[in-house]
Amino acid sequence: MAILEVSGISKVYFRSGRPAINAVKDVSFEVNEGEIVGFIGPNGAGKSTTLKIITGLAKPTSGHVTIEGHDIVKERRQALENVGAIVESPDMYLEWSGLENLKYMASISKTEAPSGEYSENEVTTARIDELFRLVGLYERRKDRVRTYSLGMKQRLGIAQALIAKPKLLVLDEPNNGLDPAGIVEIRNILLRLAREYKMAVLVSSHQLAEMQLLCDRFLIINKGQLVAAPDKDALSDQSGESVVIISTDDIVGAKDVLKQKFGIDATLKQGGVEFKTHVDTGEITRELILSGISVKGISKKETSLEEIFMRITGREGR
């Protein structure tokens, strides 16, 4: 079930009454419950603008965003009741403690308790403690945010985004300032939220390797346009080919068979051949063996999200 529906949104920034920047152009996508979608693109591609439109911080020039069926412009309050977000950076009140910040955010997060799930009072006590434990800040919750590191602020930002048990979580660069252990922790938290609580998560990040580990699906945006939307399984299919390495003593024979049977131009490597193909590796192995080539090993190198990203955004080799 789609929690977030983005339909043909565009955003034009005007200067002196004239269109100056077309930041987002006709972008459409959905995010379903229990799904983690990675939103990636180079700097200035329109990621943050799109996230701002989704969270109601900016108005689209055209198009619609609905969250749980509520239009973000026309039914702002109802739409945002189901949203937790960090946009750009987790800015908090620095002179307040983490606890004070979360209490304040809790107090304005829901206008009424949702159908007996938890009362407002519970939001400000047990729920807040639970969130501090979840993001590993329980011991520091009474310290002023001014004394927090960037990573701690990031965790606090995630805690405030989760405060009202949202159905849609929108996170802009949630791993900023986190150490490797912190990144793993946040990944596990997000995976748990999506899998156990069926939360729909839209996350933007430049850390593509981490995104590949975290997300079920990706949206690649470039120059304001959505240019690709591969899912995790289809990553290798984006180019239509996978990189295959076959280990054999008869590298010349293997190269010939590949050319004759499949029309593949393989590259000779020490102890094997390497080539790109969309042909099933089992079939290739069978043909090689039938042709008398001894195959010592076969491995398929998956195309990384980074490679696809670089290729799609035209940054390869730059």
Add this chain to the structure above:
Amino acid sequence: MGNLILGEIKKILRPKALITMAVIFIVFFILIALFYNINWDNFMELASRQTGNPDLDVDIAFGGSDYLYELTAENVDERIAAYNELYRQAIESEGGLDYYYKSVVTVLEYVKVNNLYGQELNIGEVAGRFTSAENFTLTYSTTLVFIITIYAIVTMSGLYADEYRNGTIKNIMIKPITANQLTLAKLIAMCAVLLGLLLTATLIGFLYGLAAYGTVSTVKVLLVFNAKHVCSATFGTYVLLMLISSCISIVSYGLLAFSLGTLFKRKTPAILVSLAVCLGIFSLVLSLINIKRFGFSSALSLSSYFIPDLSLPYKANFFISLGMLIVYNALFYFALFFSTNKRDIA
């Protein structure tokens, strides 16, 4: 909404800001208390030197009601005619003071009709003659209001501007609240803080005055409303009237700073423009091009319409001022509405 307001109050009442305000208040209070005594001593000395009758002279010299001096049934018509002539000249010259002369004529006619010759009449502000808790409060609150106005301008200019600068506006506005609710919460919170501040400081001043000088709550004063109507009230009522007028003035200057700070998303230009308006710089410019009557600070002088005031502009009128005040504040609120609703938040 209640939670929003409480949150805004908490943001305004930062410990650092509270300590700064408390220090300024204590220093200011001590200075006022000292100067009030010194002034009183000077009045007495001057009055004694001039006539040997301090009570009478101080009232005339500093009460601003010399038109009542030695007023009798025989000279009242002559005096009314003289002030009417001054009023006519003021109207012709279009240079102001017309309101004052018209008020004086109204008072003189009131005395004539009610046969109040030779009686002790206190017109509005009773300066010097009654060194009392009320008088001290009035003197003290004049400066207090100025300080609180500056505080209101500085604080209100940052109500949104600080949220934009720190990025916290994004965190608030992704919660299920509307910009109008947040604006209203900020306004109510600020008004509550300002009112609390003004009342607390005034109460402290009054209690000090009570201990030092005693009360004159039973003394009646005459109020001349809009230069046309005379009514009798206690001095305490007059002080209260001044405080209400001051509250309106403080909130209006604050609203100006609030709207400018939100429009510019920056505090400094909002503070500078609001201070320029508050200190009368814009009024001065308006008076140079002869439209002082429609100046913002003129519109804020509502308390001046209860005494024969010398500072009101040409053809001043309470209801025009009230109307202007409403229009100006509506404009400021519209600027706020535009800034928070029609523009992107981030």
